Amino acid sequence: MALIKVSGANLHRIVITPDGADKGKQFLPYGSNQSQYPEDLWQWLDDTQQRTGTRFLAIPHNSNISKGYMFDDTTLRGQPIDADYARRRIKWEPIVEVTQIKGDSETYSDFSPDDPFADFENYEHYIQQGQAGYAPSEADFIRPALKKGLAVGQKIGVNPYKFGLIGSTDAHSGLSSSEEGNFWGKMAKDSTPETKKRGGISPVSSNGWDMSASGVAAVWATENTREALYAAFKRKEVYATSGPRMRVQMFAGWDFPENAAIAEDFGAIGNQYGVPMGGDLIATGEDNKAPSFLIRAVKGPVDANLDRVQVVKGWVDNSGQQQEKVYNVAWSDNRELSAEGELPDVGNTVDLRSGRYTNTIGQAELAVLWVDPDFNSGHSAFYYTRVLQIPTPRNGLLDSLALELDKPPRGPKTLQERAYTSPIWYQSQ
Amino acid sequence: MIFFPRQVFKEPLFQFLIIGLVLLGGERLINAEDYSDDQYSIFIDDQLLAQFMQREAKSFKPEDALKTIQGLTLAERQRLIESYVQSEVLYREALALNLERDDQIIRRRLMQKMDYLAQGFYDEKAPLTEVDLRAYYETNREDYRRVATATFTHVFVASGKGLSWEKGEARALKLLKGLNAGQVPFENSGLYGERFLYNRNYVKQLRQS
Numbered sequence: 001m002a003l004i005k006v007s008g009a010n011l012h013r014i015v016i017t018p019d020g021a022d023k024g025k026q027f028l029p030y031g032s033n034q035s036q037y038p039e040d041l042w043q044w045l046d047d048t049q050q051r052t053g054t055r056f057l058a059i060p061h062n063s064n065i066s067k068g069y070m071f072d073d074t075t076l077r078g079q080p081i082d083a084d085y086a087r088r089r090i091k092w093e094p095i096v097e098v099t100q101i102k103g104d105s106e107t108y109s110d111f112s113p114d115d116p117f118a119d120f121e122n123y124e125h126y127i128q129q130g131q132a133g134y135a136p137s138e139a140d141f142i143r144p145a146l147k148k149g150l151a152v153g154q155k156i157g158v159n160p161y162k163f164g165l166i167g168s169t170d171a172h173s174g175l176s177s178s179e180e181g182n183f184w185g186k187m188a189k190d191s192t193p194e195t196k197k198r199g200g201i202s203p204v205s206s207n208g209w210d211m212s213a214s215g216v217a218a219v220w221a222t223e224n225t226r227e228a229l230y231a232a233f234k235r236k237e238v239y240a241t242s243g244p245r246m247r248v249q250m251f252a253g254w255d256f257p258e259n260a261a262i263a264e265d266f267g268a269i270g271n272q273y274g275v276p277m278g279g280d281l282i283a284t285g286e287d288n289k290a291p292s293f294l295i296r297a298v299k300g301p302v303d304a305n306l307d308r309v310q311v312v313k314g315w316v317d318n319s320g321q322q323q324e325k326v327y328n329v330a331w332s333d334n335r336e337l338s339a340e341g342e343l344p345d346v347g348n349t350v351d352l353r354s355g356r357y358t359n360t361i362g363q364a365e366l367a368v369l370w371v372d373p374d375f376n377s378g379h380s381a382f383y384y385t386r387v388l389q390i391p392t393p394r395n396g397l398l399d400s401l402a403l404e405l406d407k408p409p410r411g412p413k414t415l416q417e418r419a420y421t422s423p424i425w426y427q428s429q
Numbered sequence: 430m431i432f433f434p435r436q437v438f439k440e441p442l443f444q445f446l447i448i449g450l451v452l453l454g455g456e457r458l459i460n461a462e463d464y465s466d467d468q469y470s471i472f473i474d475d476q477l478l479a480q481f482m483q484r485e486a487k488s489f490k491p492e493d494a495l496k497t498i499q500g501l502t503l504a505e506r507q508r509l510i511e512s513y514v515q516s517e518v519l520y521r522e523a524l525a526l527n528l529e530r531d532d533q534i535i536r537r538r539l540m541q542k543m544d545y546l547a548q549g550f551y552d553e554k555a556p557l558t559e560v561d562l563r564a565y566y567e568t569n570r571e572d573y574r575r576v577a578t579a580t581f582t583h584v585f586v587a588s589g590k591g592l593s594w595e596k597g598e599a600r601a602l603k604l605l606k607g608l609n610a611g612q613v614p615f616e617n618s619g620l621y622g623e624r625f626l627y628n629r630n631y632v633k634q635l636r637q638s
Contacts, residue, residue, distance in 0.1 A: 025489060026488055026489060026490055027487060027488050027489075028487035028488070051488075247627075262624070264619070264624050298626045298627070299626075301627060364626055365626050
């Protein structure tokens, strides 16, 4: 019964290990053809780890087309999520992929109506080609999932959706290209402008024009070794970008020095006085002071300037309702924040005829020491940073210019690329 | 002893009977394997069970597998044997029905195997000499060129924010002169100039980066 129910839902996990061939040759990978239930995968990971000593992580991906199953209220078997399930889930799945070629999974305007930057790179096709009727669910997206995790955690004592964020391409071409101007498609078959329409041009078929030139997994590691990268994944000190090589740091704490945002030794200060992305802020109970967030974002050396830095907060209020709010915390070009906290658009320098943009708007670096103005020490919450670039041409626009079309057959002409950090969780007493 | 009258040999029916017997017997002799009892037997030993078990478990460690097989209880061993027999019977019956024919997956697999085999063949030539190697190196020198890299620290001087490009450049050049004259060591670069967005030290950078 359940097998029929979830067919075509993307519940795939990417399994990675820092270990080498000596361990790897003792097993064949576990496939979704062996079981669709994540619990069975975790059991196999557990057994194989015990048998061979291999370490593993499983990374859920492309949740935006999971048909409402990836971050559901129940397990895939329809049973309530209990503490044992939640513990096993966050043990094996501490990281989730939030953005990739087949769309972005942060949030959807239906679930975040107050967020004008929701609906980024929506992808509305399930795995079965030609099937109509994409129906987004809160269980498909990471922001609602992070909120749900807090609510479930309050009930059963363990947050099953306490995960960090990375991006990846999911390219099936062997080329992990995520730049709009140098994008080689999802598959070999849709890798050039001429071949983008392969896959079908009927509205229910997905083709190369639907694909997003995204994403990148960024890791804060002490060195470029398997051990250090794996350790960073385990502690969730990672973030996602939709392609650009932005550098984003976020720390949270109560005692940062005043000038920390412009300090030379930013990272050292962040680690000394706070916790990095992926970490926990535990209420001390001594006072109810609001925590500060030390954030710095720098554009990629050859990328577009930055528009703004935002903090996305989610919490569960006293009546048990899941809440979210997006704060603009740093921005370019001396714009004025309105009384409601809204910021005027940064503008758009993209020339639609040439596909070029200029860095005459935006800023190369944005940094801030921000204090949550609505802090309530009794509400557990998560905070993650979202950084927006100024508008740049989307891959579809550039390919439509190459083909001398009037406009790209699908998708917007420009987009605001972005980065999402792993959250920091504040845990009330 | 029975004697047939001569006429019997001239009888067409008898002649056909003889020809038929010869053909049948000949076919039996030529295709003896198809009629042997062997084809209905399945031979099993520990090696084979160990291989089967590893394939089923998708876990490969031959020495451990053999030990595991030898340590099985009779019941466990019997279950493994039954499972192997079942797979072998299915396989043989499928072959008997020619199910392997016109099968794209089997076709592809055979092509792949042939490819691997073909890759294994090469022309056996005389071993290369030092002279050959040197000649090859000389004609392909470019392929062995190591691209120059640069490792450096730098002091960043910002223009903008009230400082024009020209003034910034002049300040930077003056600073550079002073640093070189004073032979300021590598590790002290952080004491000068402004904070840079990216790295202070760059190691083994290529020209294009």
